Amino acid sequence: MTALPPAPRTDPTASDxxxxxxxxxxxxxxxxxxxxxxxxxxIGVILSIFPFYWLIVMSTSTTGEIxxxxxxxxxxxxxxxxxxxxVDSVDLLQALMNTxxxxxxxxALVMFFDSLAAFAFAxxxxxxxxxxxxxxIATMLVPGSLSLVPSFILMSEIxxxxxxxxxxxxxxxxxxxxxxxxxxxxxxxPDELVESARIDGAGFFTTYWRxxxxxxxxxxxxxxxxxxxxxxxxxxWPLIVLVDPERQTLQTALQNLNSLYLTDYGMVMxxxxxxxxxLIGVFIIGSRHFIANIAAGxxxx
Numbered sequence: 001m002t003a004l005p006p007a008p009r010t011d012p013t014a015s016d017x018x019x020x021x022x023x024x025x026x027x028x029x030x031x032x033x034x035x036x037x038x039x040x041x042x043i044g045v046i047l048s049i050f051p052f053y054w055l056i057v058m059s060t061s062t063t064g065e066i067x068x069x070x071x072x073x074x075x076x077x078x079x080x081x082x083x084x085x086x087v088d089s090v091d092l093l094q095a096l097m098n099t100x101x102x103x104x105x106x107x108a109l110v111m112f113f114d115s116l117a118a119f120a121f122a123x124x125x126x127x128x129x130x131x132x133x134x135x136x137i138a139t140m141l142v143p144g145s146l147s148l149v150p151s152f153i154l155m156s157e158i159x160x161x162x163x164x165x166x167x168x169x170x171x172x173x174x175x176x177x178x179x180x181x182x183x184x185x186x187x188x189x190p191d192e193l194v195e196s197a198r199i200d201g202a203g204f205f206t207t208y209w210r211x212x213x214x215x216x217x218x219x220x221x222x223x224x225x226x227x228x229x230x231x232x233x234x235x236x237w238p239l240i241v242l243v244d245p246e247r248q249t250l251q252t253a254l255q256n257l258n259s260l261y262l263t264d265y266g267m268v269m270x271x272x273x274x275x276x277x278x279l280i281g282v283f284i285i286g287s288r289h290f291i292a293n294i295a296a297g298x299x300x301x
Contacts, residue, residue, distance in 0.1 A: 058269040082270035095253035114177030122185035
């Protein structure tokens with residue numbers, strides 16, 4: 001009995017028919033879709049950048065050029081004169097320093113206290129946890145303007161009216177940051193990692209600092225940028241509580257550029273540009289860490 005020769009191996013995915021070229025209709029439609037998508041992105045970028053460009057144009061122009069018709073879309077030659085007028089009208093350096101102090105401390109305190117509370121809400125059980133969290137979320141529904149008068153009375157009772165503490169301490173924590181970081185901690189910090197730290201003898205603060213903070217860097221970067229920009233741009237509360245001209249922040253100092261009868265809009269726009277430039281720098285520096293941590297989390301996932 002003779003053995004049969006082995007049958008030749010064939011690739012089941014192979015086909016005897018030659019590959020047909022891709023339909024030209026689908027190729028053309030894909031190209032059109034990509035072109036439309038890129039056009040929409042370009043238009044969105046232009047619409048987003050144009051207000052900043054227009055701010056620069058107005059800060060380099062005189063009031064007459066700003067209100068001229070047709071509108072002038074090119075840079076003027078009055079920028080240095082406008083900046084000189086801003087420096088002569090307000091104590092710009094002192095206001096800038098006050099704003100940097102308030103914004104930096106508010107951002108640092110919010111990142112610390114909000115992440116600490118969020119880590120406790122997300123990974124630890126304690127009496128009244130759910131009612132406290134519901135009450136915390138409920139405070140987000142209350143308009144901030146309702147707390148202006150009670151906050152001013154409180155600052156007056158403790159003698160903080162006219163001081164920078166009245167801006168820093170009330171902004172040291174907020175419900176939005178706790179809610180944001182709590183949601184991130186619940187999904188990005190494994191319970192096993194927290195339990196391992198407990199078994200190794202780590203306390204609450206050690207577990208928070210060694211386990212929670214490294215895994216929440218992306219959220220902390222976003223919260224820090226958001227809080228810094230919010231504190232930098234705050235106008236109503238500093239206008240109410242800062243009665244000392246030497247303690248004014250940048251936004252309240254720049255409002256002194258508006259005159260009752262005649263306003264130099266070129267000077268006002270130059271002051272607005274000076275207040276915006278540091279925010280752009282902070283965003284560029286902070287967003288780099290923010291995007292890097294998001295990408296790292298996506299790769300690990």
